[in-house]
Amino acid sequence: MEKVILYKNSQVFDVKIQLASSKSESNRALIINALSGFKGDLQNLSSARDTQTMIRLLQSTDAVADVIDAGTTMRFLTAYFTATNQAKTMTGTPRMCERPIGILVEALKTIGAEIDYQKQEGYPPLQIHGIGEQKSNEVTIRGDVSSQYISALLMIAPTLPQGLTIHLTGELGSIPYIKMTLAQMQAFGVEAEANWEEKVIKVAPQSYAPTSYQVESDWSGASYWYSIVALSTFEDTKVELFGLKENSLQGDSAIVEIMSQLGVKSTFTKDGVLLTKVPAQNSLTWDFTNCPDLAQTVAVTCVAKGIEATFTGIESLKIKETDRILALQNELAKFGGSLTEVVTNTEYKVSGSGFAFGSADISIATYDDHRMAMAFAPLAMLTDVTIEEPHVVVKSYPSFWDDLKKVVSIEQPTV
Ligand SMILES: O=C(O)C1=C[C@@H](OP(=O)(O)O)[C@@H](O)[C@H](O)C1
Numbered sequence: 532m533e534k535v536i537l538y539k540n541s542q543v544f545d546v547k548i549q550l551a552s553s554k555s556e557s558n559r560a561l562i563i564n565a566l567s568g569f570k571g572d573l574q575n576l577s578s579a580r581d582t583q584t585m586i587r588l589l590q591s592t593d594a595v596a597d598v599i600d601a602g603t604t605m606r607f608l609t610a611y612f613t614a615t616n617q618a619k620t621m622t623g624t625p626r627m628c629e630r631p632i633g634i635l636v637e638a639l640k641t642i643g644a645e646i647d648y649q650k651q652e653g654y655p656p657l658q659i660h661g662i663g664e665q666k667s668n669e670v671t672i673r674g675d676v677s678s679q680y681i682s683a684l685l686m687i688a689p690t691l692p693q694g695l696t697i698h699l700t701g702e703l704g705s706i707p708y709i710k711m712t713l714a715q716m717q718a719f720g721v722e723a724e725a726n727w728e729e730k731v732i733k734v735a736p737q738s739y740a741p742t743s744y745q746v747e748s749d750w751s752g753a754s755y756w757y758s759i760v761a762l763s764t765f766e767d768t769k770v771e772l773f774g775l776k777e778n779s780l781q782g783d784s785a786i787v788e789i790m791s792q793l794g795v796k797s798t799f800t801k802d803g804v805l806l807t808k809v810p811a812q813n814s815l816t817w818d819f820t821n822c823p824d825l826a827q828t829v830a831v832t833c834v835a836k837g838i839e840a841t842f843t844g845i846e847s848l849k850i851k852e853t854d855r856i857l858a859l860q861n862e863l864a865k866f867g868g869s870l871t872e873v874v875t876n877t878e879y880k881v882s883g884s885g886f887a888f889g890s891a892d893i894s895i896a897t898y899d900d901h902r903m904a905m906a907f908a909p910l911a912m913l914t915d916v917t918i919e920e921p922h923v924v925v926k927s928y929p930s931f932w933d934d935l936k937k938v939v940s941i942e943q944p945t946v
Pocket residue numbers: 554555556603676677678679682704705708823824847
């Protein structure tokens with residue numbers, strides 16, 4: 532098994548990190564730019580595998596589009612290939628074929644698409660045949676499973692002959708990602724009308740204008756650095772993260788507010804944000820509905836600091852790269868932590884006794900999930916820790932281990 536051993540940090544540090552750029556913003560920019568005729572100028576695109584896969588598949592003339600494990604790439608391209616009438620087989624890893632897509636496929640069929648499931652109804656692999664005459668300019672779609680279906684529909688909406696009105700039902704999750712989509716559409720000259728009370732978004736037929744677009748650094752990736760500062764035992768520890776903005780399109784910038792309670796102060800500079808240590812509170816209550824990708828980072832930080840926490844809004848974690856709730860439960864237990872469901876499908880308690888590491892023999896399994904590897908790596912502020920299958924980080928933050936080397940000594944044993 533491939534693994535890295537992280538040796539406990541033993542000194543104060545003051546480092547500057549050029550953060551990876553956002554794969555969410557990159558993947559939207561790529562789809563919208565494709566819909567504007569590939570004529571824009573996209574800057575600072577992410578080196579994440581999810582984005583590199585998007586670039587490759589947008590250029591490919593192959594009949595099969597294999598997204599590997601990239602959720603946005605699967606969902607956005609399913610809508611894009613449909614709207615641009617390209618016959619494609621959409622597939623991915625075995626886990627990708629367990630992640631639901633029926634809600635998006637049914638909405639596309641309502642509009643006029645012809646799509647078949649190749650194996651199990653509601654799941655990849657899919658065969659996209661294309662779209663005929665637009666059958667409807669209204670769809671009703673659940674907003675409580677994945678916002679990616681809604682973003683996918685929104686991006687193609689202005690290119691449909693009759694535009695599209697999307698009615699959302701249920702409790703809406705990941706709304707900042709929908710707002711990010713709308714903001715990037717606007718940057719490419721397309722206006723949409725969103726009524727959040729009525730849960731309706733209306734997009735008239737319009738053309739995207741080729742644009743020069745600069746992608747921001749990745750706030751989800753920043754979260755691991757916040758955790759590193761929160762767990763550092765040296766009061767004067769400092770990390771400056773470049774390329775982040777105070778007014779971000781990314782909902783994961785909520786990490787600023789969360790970590791202000793867990794002992795990290797954020798000071799915005801002309802280049803990004805400077806993280807320094809401040810006293811932490813002894814409890815945290817947070818609703819992750821709008822920032823599900825932060826839940827693992829925050830759970831590990833709370834357990835390692837012995838901070839009792841109440842989490843809500845984490846149901847969608849079960850259908851991501853792995854069942855992240857189960858994965859967290861298994862791995863937190865390795866250093867005395869727990870994530871317990873206290874109200875079915877609603878409320879979870881995170882507990883841990885802080886520095887209960889015992890012998891230094893903790894080895895964290897990562898379940899093909901980049902965020903499992905990166906969320907547990909900050910434990911190296913407190914103990915030696917092994918992270919299994921460390922290559923998983925390529926999904927969103929390929930330079931993570933190189934960046935981490937600035938603060939932790941890392942050994943990669945040969946197998
Ligand atoms: O639209 C996006 O870029 C994303 C939306 C979120 O997914 P859900 O909408 O499925 O929660 C998030 O977890 C994912 O990492 C990226």
